Amino acid sequence: MATITARPNTQAVESKQGAIIKKRSAIPTTRSAFGDLDNKLPGGVKADKGGMLRQKAATNLRKPLATKQSNVPVKTRVGSKTDVPTKPTLSKAAVQKQIAPKKLLKPAITESPVAMVMGTPIKEQADCNVFAIGLNPAIENIDENDSENPQLCSEFVNDIYHYMLYLESEYPIQRHYLKDTGVKGRMRSILVDWLIQVHHRFNLLQETLYLTIAILDRFLQVHQVPRAKLQLAGVTAMLLASKYEEMYAPEVSDYVYITDKAFTQSQILSMEILILKTLDFSLGKPLPLHFLRRNSKAGQVDASQHTLAKYLMELSLVDYDMCHVAPSKLAAGSLCLSIKLLEDSEWSPTLEHYSRYSKEDLQPVVCHLAKNLKSADTNTYQHAVKSKYSNSRLMKISQIPEIKAPLVSELAEQAANHKL
Incomplete structure (x- = not known):
């Protein structure tokens, strides 16, 4: 696999060249309006300097059109006045009946309609919102003070996360999906680390x-890729993700360079078409980050606890044994272990309500996250993640002493007894 080398920064040069704007010539033209286009205007219309059309006899437009006299003789009607039928006189009650508006008939409904909530058919109104607080006073309404901020979408934020839980179940990852293929789990770990x-x-x-x-896991579990094309599938998945998420996505040539020209642009584009057709162009799977932000708000955690939870989630990306864990469960388990290590607090009813997982449900995930946290010093496939989170921009969270607490070792030893 190709190593990453430094590349000269050509973006700044291109931006300077792109800033050069050609000035429009200030030399006036003597061409008459529509004259050179062989499209002369009628005699009564002139073109102003500003391009506005003007008519000399504008008042003629306001006069009604005169009807031409017809040469067809009009046949006079023969008959007396008594031949014209007269309207029958109606009573007062009949007149009021004609004037009264007609009532619109409602269509008869034979069956009760099925409510459609964010793409999920639900028959009972109580199931429309799985995040309904109900009568439990221990659950805090975390959105009650967000009504004045339209960016927080407090009116339908619960419907959004309800729909994300539905999408999560629509795009699952099978456990050990590489079992019957030529690609091993260790190869996937090497690719994800790169x-x-x-x-x-x-x-x-x-x-x-x-x-x-x-995208990579969803593609590999339904389409067998040879070992020689595994890196190609990885960079193409990042190309698609960049187009989906980034405002300024890297170009295809950048991915050719980053692979040390192991693949051409045509190969990457062909793999892009194959991945999109395989996934039916459905790339909107919810991510663990989406659920973590909601859970962090429900738990009122600080920046260090949120960053440690992100560190735990990113360590799990390399672990092939955890690739099938649902994003919502992975986010909840990471935050549960984070607040346990940094604050020594328990999983509150509010967190259980908004994450949809109890402490017992998260215990297997917490143990495997602790196993990854303990092996980060020795596992070569996790060095990139640990080095990334040792930066001061990420609060040097991979170097804090709390992650080496005895509780981490105890939970890591229990990972073998808990099946994900």
């Missing part, structure tokens, strides 16, 4: 990395 380095070198968004791994 993609994390490429993502960090391109300085892309966090959503791009998670969507890259999601």
